[in-house]
Amino acid sequence: MSTLDITEVVVTPIAFPDPPLLNAAGVHQPWALRTVIEVHTGDGISGLGESYGDSGHLELLRATAKRLTGLDAFDVAGLRRLAGEVVGGVSDADAHGLTGASSVDKTVARVVSAFETALLDIQGRALGRPVYDLLGGLVRESVPFSAYLFYKWAAHPGAEPDAWGEAVDPEGIVAQARRMIDEYGFRSIKLKGGVFPPAEEIAAIRALREAFPEHPLRLDPNAAWKVATSIWVAAETEGLLEYLEDPAPGIDGMAAVAAAAPMPLATNMCVVGFADIAEAFAKRAVGVVLSDHHFWGGLRASAELAAICRVHGVGLSMHSNSHLGISLAAMTQLAAATPNLTYAVDTHIPWQSGNDVVAEPLSFQDGSIRVPRAPGLGVELDHDALGRMHENYRSCGIRDRDDETYMRGFDASFTNRKAYW
Ligand SMILES: O=C([O-])C(=O)C[C@H](O)[C@@H](O)C(=O)[O-]
Numbered sequence: 284m285s286t287l288d289i290t291e292v293v294v295t296p297i298a299f300p301d302p303p304l305l306n307a308a309g310v311h312q313p314w315a316l317r318t319v320i321e322v323h324t325g326d327g328i329s330g331l332g333e334s335y336g337d338s339g340h341l342e343l344l345r346a347t348a349k350r351l352t353g354l355d356a357f358d359v360a361g362l363r364r365l366a367g368e369v370v371g372g373v374s375d376a377d378a379h380g381l382t383g384a385s386s387v388d389k390t391v392a393r394v395v396s397a398f399e400t401a402l403l404d405i406q407g408r409a410l411g412r413p414v415y416d417l418l419g420g421l422v423r424e425s426v427p428f429s430a431y432l433f434y435k436w437a438a439h440p441g442a443e444p445d446a447w448g449e450a451v452d453p454e455g456i457v458a459q460a461r462r463m464i465d466e467y468g469f470r471s472i473k474l475k476g477g478v479f480p481p482a483e484e485i486a487a488i489r490a491l492r493e494a495f496p497e498h499p500l501r502l503d504p505n506a507a508w509k510v511a512t513s514i515w516v517a518a519e520t521e522g523l524l525e526y527l528e529d530p531a532p533g534i535d536g537m538a539a540v541a542a543a544a545p546m547p548l549a550t551n552m553c554v555v556g557f558a559d560i561a562e563a564f565a566k567r568a569v570g571v572v573l574s575d576h577h578f579w580g581g582l583r584a585s586a587e588l589a590a591i592c593r594v595h596g597v598g599l600s601m602h603s604n605s606h607l608g609i610s611l612a613a614m615t616q617l618a619a620a621t622p623n624l625t626y627a628v629d630t631h632i633p634w635q636s637g638n639d640v641v642a643e644p645l646s647f648q649d650g651s652i653r654v655p656r657a658p659g660l661g662v663e664l665d666h667d668a669l670g671r672m673h674e675n676y677r678s679c680g681i682r683d684r685d686d687e688t689y690m691r692g693f694d695a696s697f698t699n700r701k702a703y704w
Pocket residue numbers: 304305306381382475503505551602603604605
Protein backbone atom coordinates (compact mmCIF):
# COMPACT_ATOMS: atom_id res chain seq x y z
CA MET A 284 0.00 0.00 0.00
CA SER A 285 1.32 3.44 -0.86
CA THR A 286 1.98 5.75 2.02
CA LEU A 287 2.28 9.49 1.89
CA ASP A 288 3.02 9.65 5.58
CA ILE A 289 5.71 12.19 6.36
CA THR A 290 9.00 10.54 7.36
CA GLU A 291 11.31 13.56 7.59
CA VAL A 292 11.17 17.34 7.35
CA VAL A 293 14.35 19.30 6.64
CA VAL A 294 14.38 23.00 7.52
CA THR A 295 17.34 24.91 6.06
CA PRO A 296 17.91 28.63 6.64
CA ILE A 297 19.69 30.33 3.74
CA ALA A 298 21.01 33.76 2.80
CA PHE A 299 21.61 35.39 -0.57
CA PRO A 300 22.95 38.83 -1.57
CA ASP A 301 20.40 41.62 -1.60
CA PRO A 302 21.01 45.13 -3.03
CA PRO A 303 20.59 48.29 -0.92
CA LEU A 304 16.91 48.78 -1.75
CA LEU A 305 15.30 51.70 0.07
CA ASN A 306 11.86 51.67 1.64
CA ALA A 307 9.90 53.37 4.41
CA ALA A 308 11.48 51.07 7.01
CA GLY A 309 15.08 51.84 6.01
CA VAL A 310 17.32 49.92 3.62
CA HIS A 311 17.70 46.25 2.78
CA GLN A 312 20.67 44.56 4.49
CA PRO A 313 23.39 42.99 2.30
CA TRP A 314 21.91 39.52 2.81
CA ALA A 315 18.27 38.45 2.54
CA LEU A 316 17.17 35.48 4.64
CA ARG A 317 14.82 32.66 3.65
CA THR A 318 14.07 29.16 4.88
CA VAL A 319 13.77 26.18 2.55
CA ILE A 320 11.49 23.33 3.64
CA GLU A 321 11.86 19.79 2.30
CA VAL A 322 9.15 17.34 3.33
CA HIS A 323 9.85 13.65 2.61
CA THR A 324 7.28 10.83 2.60
CA GLY A 325 7.40 7.04 2.91
CA ASP A 326 6.66 6.74 -0.80
CA GLY A 327 9.87 8.56 -1.66
CA ILE A 328 7.90 11.60 -2.85
CA SER A 329 9.17 14.92 -1.50
CA GLY A 330 7.78 18.45 -1.56
CA LEU A 331 9.23 21.94 -1.26
CA GLY A 332 8.31 25.09 0.63
CA GLU A 333 9.98 28.50 1.01
CA SER A 334 9.40 30.97 3.80
CA TYR A 335 10.91 33.83 5.80
CA GLY A 336 14.25 33.27 7.54
CA ASP A 337 14.00 35.51 10.62
CA SER A 338 15.08 33.86 13.86
CA GLY A 339 11.72 33.77 15.70
CA HIS A 340 9.94 32.36 12.65
CA LEU A 341 12.73 29.85 12.02
CA GLU A 342 12.38 28.56 15.56
CA LEU A 343 8.64 28.03 15.02
CA LEU A 344 9.28 26.28 11.70
CA ARG A 345 11.80 23.96 13.33
CA ALA A 346 9.48 23.16 16.21
CA THR A 347 6.56 22.48 13.85
CA ALA A 348 8.74 20.35 11.55
CA LYS A 349 9.51 18.04 14.48
CA ARG A 350 5.78 17.43 15.00
CA LEU A 351 4.98 16.52 11.39
CA THR A 352 6.50 13.04 11.23
CA GLY A 353 3.71 10.51 10.67
CA LEU A 354 1.22 13.08 9.33
CA ASP A 355 -0.42 12.19 6.00
CA ALA A 356 0.67 14.61 3.28
CA PHE A 357 -3.02 15.22 2.45
CA ASP A 358 -3.80 16.19 6.03
CA VAL A 359 -3.50 19.99 5.81
CA ALA A 360 -6.05 20.28 8.62
CA GLY A 361 -3.66 18.25 10.81
CA LEU A 362 -0.83 20.60 9.82
CA ARG A 363 -2.93 23.61 10.86
CA ARG A 364 -3.73 22.00 14.21
CA LEU A 365 -0.11 21.11 14.95
CA ALA A 366 1.18 24.53 13.88
CA GLY A 367 -1.42 26.16 16.14
CA GLU A 368 -0.24 24.04 19.06
CA VAL A 369 3.40 24.92 18.43
CA VAL A 370 2.73 28.64 18.08
CA GLY A 371 0.54 28.68 21.20
CA GLY A 372 -0.01 32.30 22.14
CA VAL A 373 3.06 33.68 20.32
CA SER A 374 2.62 36.71 18.08
CA ASP A 375 5.79 36.88 16.01
CA ALA A 376 6.39 40.37 14.58
CA ASP A 377 8.60 41.57 11.70
CA ALA A 378 11.09 44.28 12.60
CA HIS A 379 10.28 46.12 9.33
CA GLY A 380 6.48 46.15 9.76
CA LEU A 381 6.00 46.31 5.98
CA THR A 382 3.31 43.67 5.99
CA GLY A 383 1.22 45.20 8.75
CA ALA A 384 0.47 44.23 12.31
CA SER A 385 1.31 40.84 13.75
CA SER A 386 -1.12 38.56 15.55
CA VAL A 387 -1.24 35.00 16.81
CA ASP A 388 -3.41 34.03 13.81
CA LYS A 389 -0.93 35.56 11.38
CA THR A 390 1.96 33.82 13.12
CA VAL A 391 0.19 30.47 12.72
CA ALA A 392 -0.66 31.33 9.11
CA ARG A 393 3.00 32.03 8.30
CA VAL A 394 4.07 28.71 9.77
CA VAL A 395 1.29 26.73 8.07
CA SER A 396 2.06 28.31 4.71
CA ALA A 397 5.68 27.14 4.67
CA PHE A 398 4.62 23.50 5.02
CA GLU A 399 1.31 23.62 3.16
CA THR A 400 3.15 24.52 -0.05
CA ALA A 401 5.35 21.44 0.42
CA LEU A 402 2.33 19.22 1.12
CA LEU A 403 0.57 20.46 -2.02
CA ASP A 404 3.79 19.81 -3.96
CA ILE A 405 3.75 16.22 -2.64
CA GLN A 406 0.03 15.80 -3.39
CA GLY A 407 0.52 17.03 -6.94
CA ARG A 408 3.51 14.79 -7.52
CA ALA A 409 1.66 11.78 -6.11
CA LEU A 410 -1.33 12.42 -8.39
CA GLY A 411 0.79 13.40 -11.39
CA ARG A 412 -0.96 16.80 -11.47
CA PRO A 413 0.29 20.39 -11.18
CA VAL A 414 -0.63 22.25 -7.97
CA TYR A 415 -3.05 24.49 -9.88
CA ASP A 416 -5.26 21.41 -10.37
CA LEU A 417 -5.48 21.07 -6.58
CA LEU A 418 -6.56 24.72 -6.36
CA GLY A 419 -9.46 24.47 -8.78
CA GLY A 420 -7.78 24.21 -12.17
CA LEU A 421 -6.01 26.36 -14.70
CA VAL A 422 -7.63 29.70 -15.54
CA ARG A 423 -4.65 31.28 -17.32
CA GLU A 424 -1.79 29.80 -19.34
CA SER A 425 0.69 32.42 -18.24
CA VAL A 426 0.93 34.74 -15.26
CA PRO A 427 1.89 38.42 -15.75
CA PHE A 428 4.29 39.97 -13.23
CA SER A 429 5.12 43.63 -12.68
CA ALA A 430 8.45 45.46 -12.72
CA TYR A 431 9.12 46.26 -9.06
CA LEU A 432 11.22 49.45 -8.94
CA PHE A 433 13.11 50.64 -5.87
CA TYR A 434 15.01 53.76 -5.02
CA LYS A 435 18.44 52.42 -4.21
CA TRP A 436 22.02 53.28 -3.48
CA ALA A 437 24.75 52.33 -5.94
CA ALA A 438 26.26 49.98 -3.35
CA HIS A 439 26.03 48.84 0.23
CA PRO A 440 28.35 51.24 2.09
CA GLY A 441 31.90 49.91 1.90
CA ALA A 442 31.05 47.37 -0.82
CA GLU A 443 31.47 47.28 -4.60
CA PRO A 444 28.63 48.81 -6.66
CA ASP A 445 26.02 46.27 -7.79
CA ALA A 446 24.95 45.79 -11.39
CA TRP A 447 21.84 47.99 -11.05
CA GLY A 448 23.49 51.26 -10.04
CA GLU A 449 22.05 54.17 -8.12
CA ALA A 450 18.40 55.29 -8.39
CA VAL A 451 17.59 58.26 -6.18
CA ASP A 452 15.69 60.53 -8.58
CA PRO A 453 13.21 60.30 -11.48
CA GLU A 454 15.99 59.79 -14.06
CA GLY A 455 17.46 56.91 -12.06
CA ILE A 456 14.02 55.32 -11.64
CA VAL A 457 13.21 55.59 -15.35
CA ALA A 458 16.61 54.07 -16.23
CA GLN A 459 15.98 51.22 -13.79
CA ALA A 460 12.52 50.63 -15.28
CA ARG A 461 13.92 50.62 -18.81
CA ARG A 462 16.54 48.06 -17.93
CA MET A 463 14.11 45.82 -16.05
CA ILE A 464 11.56 45.99 -18.85
CA ASP A 465 14.21 45.33 -21.51
CA GLU A 466 15.44 42.27 -19.60
CA TYR A 467 12.14 40.82 -18.41
CA GLY A 468 9.47 42.35 -20.65
CA PHE A 469 7.25 43.48 -17.75
CA ARG A 470 4.10 45.31 -18.86
CA SER A 471 3.20 47.02 -15.63
CA ILE A 472 5.32 48.93 -13.13
CA LYS A 473 5.30 49.35 -9.36
CA LEU A 474 7.42 51.97 -7.62
CA LYS A 475 8.30 51.41 -3.96
CA GLY A 476 7.90 54.83 -2.39
CA GLY A 477 7.94 56.21 1.14
CA VAL A 478 11.62 57.05 0.71
CA PHE A 479 11.70 60.69 -0.45
CA PRO A 480 9.25 63.55 0.15
CA PRO A 481 6.04 62.73 -1.74
CA ALA A 482 6.50 65.50 -4.35
CA GLU A 483 9.70 63.76 -5.50
CA GLU A 484 7.91 60.44 -5.79
CA ILE A 485 5.07 62.07 -7.76
CA ALA A 486 7.75 63.45 -10.11
CA ALA A 487 9.10 59.92 -10.56
CA ILE A 488 5.60 58.66 -11.41
CA ARG A 489 5.17 61.46 -13.96
CA ALA A 490 8.57 60.60 -15.48
CA LEU A 491 7.58 56.92 -15.68
CA ARG A 492 4.29 57.82 -17.35
CA GLU A 493 6.12 59.90 -19.94
CA ALA A 494 8.70 57.17 -20.62
CA PHE A 495 6.17 54.31 -20.57
CA PRO A 496 2.81 55.68 -21.73
CA GLU A 497 1.13 52.25 -21.93
CA HIS A 498 2.33 50.56 -18.70
CA PRO A 499 -0.10 50.58 -15.75
CA LEU A 500 1.66 52.23 -12.78
CA ARG A 501 1.44 51.71 -9.00
CA LEU A 502 3.02 53.61 -6.13
CA ASP A 503 3.51 52.04 -2.68
CA PRO A 504 4.88 54.21 0.16
CA ASN A 505 4.14 51.59 2.86
CA ALA A 506 1.98 53.97 4.92
CA ALA A 507 4.64 56.69 5.08
CA TRP A 508 2.11 59.49 4.56
CA LYS A 509 -0.46 61.14 6.78
CA VAL A 510 -4.08 61.12 5.58
CA ALA A 511 -4.04 64.72 4.25
CA THR A 512 -0.79 64.11 2.36
CA SER A 513 -2.20 60.90 0.91
CA ILE A 514 -5.30 62.72 -0.35
CA TRP A 515 -3.08 65.37 -1.94
CA VAL A 516 -0.86 62.74 -3.65
CA ALA A 517 -3.94 60.88 -4.87
CA ALA A 518 -5.26 64.09 -6.48
CA GLU A 519 -1.86 64.87 -8.02
CA THR A 520 -1.60 61.38 -9.53
CA GLU A 521 -5.18 61.22 -10.85
CA GLY A 522 -5.21 59.36 -14.15
CA LEU A 523 -1.65 58.08 -13.63
CA LEU A 524 -2.05 55.10 -11.27
CA GLU A 525 -3.98 51.84 -11.57
CA TYR A 526 -3.86 51.80 -7.78
CA LEU A 527 -2.24 53.59 -4.86
CA GLU A 528 -0.90 51.08 -2.35
CA ASP A 529 -0.97 51.69 1.42
CA PRO A 530 -0.60 55.48 1.37
CA ALA A 531 -1.57 55.89 5.07
CA PRO A 532 -1.60 53.57 8.08
CA GLY A 533 -4.61 51.72 9.44
CA ILE A 534 -8.08 50.86 8.20
CA ASP A 535 -9.52 54.23 9.31
CA GLY A 536 -6.68 56.17 7.69
CA MET A 537 -7.08 54.23 4.45
CA ALA A 538 -10.87 54.69 4.54
CA ALA A 539 -10.45 58.45 4.86
CA VAL A 540 -8.06 58.52 1.89
CA ALA A 541 -10.22 56.13 -0.15
CA ALA A 542 -13.27 58.38 0.26
CA ALA A 543 -11.40 61.17 -1.56
CA ALA A 544 -9.02 59.32 -3.89
CA PRO A 545 -9.88 59.04 -7.59
CA MET A 546 -8.13 55.65 -7.89
CA PRO A 547 -8.55 52.42 -5.88
CA LEU A 548 -6.37 51.97 -2.81
CA ALA A 549 -4.54 48.65 -2.46
CA THR A 550 -3.10 47.09 0.67
CA ASN A 551 -0.75 44.52 2.08
CA MET A 552 -0.62 46.39 5.41
CA CYS A 553 -4.12 47.03 6.75
CA VAL A 554 -5.80 43.81 5.55
CA VAL A 555 -3.31 41.10 6.42
CA GLY A 556 -5.56 38.40 7.84
CA PHE A 557 -9.16 37.21 7.67
CA ALA A 558 -10.00 39.11 10.87
CA ASP A 559 -9.29 42.44 9.10
CA ILE A 560 -11.64 41.90 6.19
CA ALA A 561 -15.09 42.69 7.58
CA GLU A 562 -14.13 46.07 9.02
CA ALA A 563 -11.97 47.15 6.07
CA PHE A 564 -14.59 46.19 3.48
CA ALA A 565 -17.47 47.74 5.49
CA LYS A 566 -15.51 51.01 5.72
CA ARG A 567 -14.57 50.81 2.01
CA ALA A 568 -10.95 51.30 3.03
CA VAL A 569 -9.49 49.29 0.14
CA GLY A 570 -10.34 48.55 -3.48
CA VAL A 571 -7.62 45.93 -3.97
CA VAL A 572 -6.08 43.41 -1.54
CA LEU A 573 -2.59 42.10 -2.19
CA SER A 574 -2.65 38.44 -1.26
CA ASP A 575 0.53 36.73 -0.13
CA HIS A 576 0.40 33.01 0.58
CA HIS A 577 3.43 33.33 2.89
CA PHE A 578 1.39 35.16 5.53
CA TRP A 579 -2.23 34.41 4.60
CA GLY A 580 -1.84 30.73 5.57
CA GLY A 581 -0.88 29.09 2.30
CA LEU A 582 -2.23 28.59 -1.21
CA ARG A 583 -5.68 27.32 -0.20
CA ALA A 584 -6.19 30.16 2.29
CA SER A 585 -5.16 32.59 -0.46
CA ALA A 586 -7.78 31.04 -2.71
CA GLU A 587 -10.35 31.65 0.08
CA LEU A 588 -9.21 35.27 0.28
CA ALA A 589 -9.66 35.52 -3.49
CA ALA A 590 -13.23 34.21 -3.24
CA ILE A 591 -14.07 36.71 -0.49
CA CYS A 592 -12.68 39.58 -2.58
CA ARG A 593 -14.66 38.38 -5.59
CA VAL A 594 -18.01 38.34 -3.80
CA HIS A 595 -17.34 41.79 -2.32
CA GLY A 596 -16.24 43.29 -5.64
CA VAL A 597 -12.78 44.03 -4.22
CA GLY A 598 -9.82 43.59 -6.59
CA LEU A 599 -6.96 41.17 -6.01
CA SER A 600 -3.24 41.58 -6.60
CA MET A 601 -0.23 39.74 -5.14
CA HIS A 602 2.53 40.96 -2.81
CA SER A 603 6.17 39.91 -2.72
CA ASN A 604 9.29 40.52 -0.71
CA SER A 605 12.78 39.11 -1.34
CA HIS A 606 12.23 35.51 -2.45
CA LEU A 607 13.57 32.70 -4.59
CA GLY A 608 12.26 30.13 -7.04
CA ILE A 609 10.17 27.90 -4.77
CA SER A 610 8.09 30.92 -3.75
CA LEU A 611 7.92 32.05 -7.38
CA ALA A 612 6.60 28.64 -8.41
CA ALA A 613 4.00 28.66 -5.61
CA MET A 614 2.89 32.20 -6.54
CA THR A 615 2.63 31.16 -10.19
CA GLN A 616 0.55 28.06 -9.37
CA LEU A 617 -1.80 30.12 -7.20
CA ALA A 618 -2.15 32.86 -9.81
CA ALA A 619 -2.76 30.22 -12.49
CA ALA A 620 -5.81 28.99 -10.57
CA THR A 621 -7.23 32.31 -9.31
CA PRO A 622 -9.78 33.77 -11.75
CA ASN A 623 -10.05 37.22 -10.18
CA LEU A 624 -6.30 37.85 -9.87
CA THR A 625 -6.45 40.43 -12.62
CA TYR A 626 -3.45 42.56 -11.63
CA ALA A 627 0.15 41.68 -12.54
CA VAL A 628 1.91 40.00 -9.60
CA ASP A 629 4.76 41.68 -7.65
CA THR A 630 8.11 39.92 -7.61
CA HIS A 631 11.60 40.66 -6.26
CA ILE A 632 13.26 38.08 -8.54
CA PRO A 633 15.13 40.65 -10.68
CA TRP A 634 16.86 41.85 -7.50
CA GLN A 635 18.25 38.42 -6.63
CA SER A 636 20.91 38.52 -9.40
CA GLY A 637 20.23 35.01 -10.66
CA ASN A 638 20.76 33.39 -7.23
CA ASP A 639 18.32 30.54 -6.71
CA VAL A 640 17.77 27.30 -4.83
CA VAL A 641 15.90 25.63 -7.68
CA ALA A 642 17.68 23.88 -10.53
CA GLU A 643 15.74 25.49 -13.38
CA PRO A 644 13.93 28.56 -12.11
CA LEU A 645 10.73 29.56 -13.89
CA SER A 646 11.64 32.29 -16.34
CA PHE A 647 9.95 35.43 -17.63
CA GLN A 648 8.89 36.00 -21.20
CA ASP A 649 7.25 39.29 -22.08
CA GLY A 650 6.88 39.90 -18.36
CA SER A 651 4.96 36.68 -17.75
CA ILE A 652 5.69 33.15 -16.60
CA ARG A 653 4.26 30.27 -18.59
CA VAL A 654 2.58 28.03 -16.04
CA PRO A 655 4.58 24.78 -15.71
CA ARG A 656 2.64 21.58 -16.52
CA ALA A 657 4.86 19.26 -14.45
CA PRO A 658 3.38 17.56 -11.38
CA GLY A 659 3.51 19.52 -8.13
CA LEU A 660 4.98 23.03 -8.02
CA GLY A 661 7.04 22.39 -11.16
CA VAL A 662 10.49 23.10 -9.72
CA GLU A 663 13.30 20.92 -8.34
CA LEU A 664 15.71 21.76 -5.54
CA ASP A 665 19.38 22.41 -6.44
CA HIS A 666 21.08 20.79 -3.44
CA ASP A 667 24.48 22.34 -4.20
CA ALA A 668 22.96 25.81 -4.32
CA LEU A 669 21.08 25.09 -1.09
CA GLY A 670 24.36 24.09 0.57
CA ARG A 671 26.11 27.25 -0.64
CA MET A 672 23.29 29.49 0.51
CA HIS A 673 23.19 27.77 3.87
CA GLU A 674 26.92 28.54 4.22
CA ASN A 675 26.08 32.16 3.40
CA TYR A 676 23.57 32.06 6.23
CA ARG A 677 26.08 30.65 8.66
CA SER A 678 28.73 33.25 7.83
CA CYS A 679 26.70 36.41 7.10
CA GLY A 680 25.91 37.12 10.75
CA ILE A 681 22.36 38.35 10.01
CA ARG A 682 19.62 36.51 11.85
CA ASP A 683 16.71 38.92 11.41
CA ARG A 684 15.66 41.29 8.67
CA ASP A 685 15.93 44.78 10.17
CA ASP A 686 16.02 47.54 7.54
CA GLU A 687 15.66 50.30 10.14
CA THR A 688 18.64 49.37 12.33
CA TYR A 689 20.79 48.82 9.23
CA MET A 690 19.83 52.31 7.96
CA ARG A 691 20.61 53.86 11.35
CA GLY A 692 24.18 52.67 10.95
CA PHE A 693 24.51 55.29 8.19
CA ASP A 694 22.00 57.89 9.39
CA ALA A 695 21.68 57.91 13.18
CA SER A 696 18.55 60.11 13.05
CA PHE A 697 16.57 57.76 10.77
CA THR A 698 13.27 56.38 12.03
CA ASN A 699 10.70 54.20 10.26
CA ARG A 700 8.65 56.56 8.07
CA LYS A 701 5.19 55.48 9.25
CA ALA A 702 2.86 58.52 8.76
CA TYR A 703 5.99 60.66 8.50
CA TRP A 704 5.05 63.05 5.67
O1 LIG B 1 4.40 46.62 0.74
C1 LIG B 1 5.03 45.87 0.00
O2 LIG B 1 4.69 45.71 -1.15
C2 LIG B 1 6.17 45.19 0.60
O3 LIG B 1 6.24 45.13 1.78
C3 LIG B 1 7.14 44.55 -0.28
C4 LIG B 1 8.52 44.35 0.25
O4 LIG B 1 8.59 43.97 1.56
C5 LIG B 1 9.37 45.56 0.04
O5 LIG B 1 8.79 46.71 0.51
C6 LIG B 1 10.74 45.41 0.58
O6 LIG B 1 11.22 44.28 0.62
O7 LIG B 1 11.35 46.42 0.88
